[in-house]
Amino acid sequence: MSYAAATALIPPSPTPLLSLNCVAPLELEHGFKPNQDCYKWRLVLAYDGTQYAGWQYQLSPPTVQCSVEKALIQATKLERKDLHFVGASRTDAGVHAWGQVAHFVTPFNYDNLDHIHAALNGLLPSDIRVREISPASAEFHARFSAKSKIYHYKIYNDAIMDPFQRRFAYHSVYKLNSAVMSEAAKYFVGKHDFSAFANASHNDGVPDPVKHVFRFDVKEMGPLLQLEVEGSGFLYRQVRNMVALLIQIGKEGIPPDIVPHILASRDRKELAKYSLAAPPHGLCLVSINYNESHLLPPPGCPANSFGRHHSIRKCKIPFY
Numbered sequence: 001m002s003y004a005a006a007t008a009l010i011p012p013s014p015t016p017l018l019s020l021n022c023v024a025p026l027e028l029e030h031g032f033k034p035n036q037d038c039y040k041w042r043l044v045l046a047y048d049g050t051q052y053a054g055w056q057y058q059l060s061p062p063t064v065q066c067s068v069e070k071a072l073i074q075a076t077k078l079e080r081k082d083l084h085f086v087g088a089s090r091t092d093a094g095v096h097a098w099g100q101v102a103h104f105v106t107p108f109n110y111d112n113l114d115h116i117h118a119a120l121n122g123l124l125p126s127d128i129r130v131r132e133i134s135p136a137s138a139e140f141h142a143r144f145s146a147k148s149k150i151y152h153y154k155i156y157n158d159a160i161m162d163p164f165q166r167r168f169a170y171h172s173v174y175k176l177n178s179a180v181m182s183e184a185a186k187y188f189v190g191k192h193d194f195s196a197f198a199n200a201s202h203n204d205g206v207p208d209p210v211k212h213v214f215r216f217d218v219k220e221m222g223p224l225l226q227l228e229v230e231g232s233g234f235l236y237r238q239v240r241n242m243v244a245l246l247i248q249i250g251k252e253g254i255p256p257d258i259v260p261h262i263l264a265s266r267d268r269k270e271l272a273k274y275s276l277a278a279p280p281h282g283l284c285l286v287s288i289n290y291n292e293s294h295l296l297p298p299p300g301c302p303a304n305s306f307g308r309h310h311s312i313r314k315c316k317i318p319f320y
Contacts, residue, residue, distance in 0.1 A: 089285055096285070137294060185229075198235035244276060
């Protein structure tokens with residue numbers, strides 16, 4: 001453990017502040033039954049997903065959720081079952097995040113979140129960071145309160161790959177036509193049944209295949225193409241499947257109006273005739289949006305922590 005983590009493991013406020021019941025109605029529906037009043041905390045996380053088998057908890061191989069829970073257990077001295085740790089999005093193996101959101105609960109309050117924030121980042125591996133920790137209202141739920149999610153997919157479109165982009169962008173040696181990709185992306189916008197763009201998942205049972213895509217933009221920044229999609233939610237591998245089709249369209253092998261044809265089929269096999277899923281390392285969960293009312297801090301809570309800067313104290317010994 002680093003010095004920062006060791007010194008930051010400070011116990012919670014010995015004088016309890018205003019207690020609150022941290023159970024949202026949606027959590028009751030999904031079996032969350034705490035034994036007592038508790039406090040809910042929201043985390044904003046960033047991670048390089050290269051070395052992880054996705055977000056979702058599993059014993060082996062390592063996942064992002066496993067790593068964060070381990071740090072929380074050490075920092076709070078609570079058991080995993082008591083934390084009720086929930087992430088907003090179950091990112092797949094190799095997928096990155098800048099704005100993943102999660103929440104956990106404690107039976108005690110904190111009077112300063114900077115200490116627990118420093119402790120968590122001191123305990124976590126260097127490819128995972130807590131960007132923000134804040135108090136959350138009882139109504140807030142990291143997953144079920146989300147209004148929309150924004151993903152970016154990066155494509156490095158040049159003959160030679162930039163080695164500094166290799167972990168976070170897919171390399172296409174074929175010159176892609178960004179104009180026709182942008183034209184095709186507009187067919188995804190709106191409320192559609194995305195069954196044809198979803199892989200089978202064992203985690204969510206039978207999810208609702210109807211999703212609302214609010215925007216799908218293709219931005220060209222030199223050799224880098226950035227595909228930005230915002231939607232109410234996404235099915236398993238939906239974003240990577242949509243991107244893969246756009247890449248094939250960008251190669252000008254198939255026309256943009258193939259998109260509504262595949263959507264109407266509602267058949268994953270129809271998409272497979274034209275493309276396979278794009279590799280995960282180009283995908284990043286950028287942000288998750290919530291109702292403003294769910295982000296209001298409860299009374300008697302500490303201020304949000306965005307990390308703290310360290311400063312060097314004045315030294316009387318001259319430097320030579």
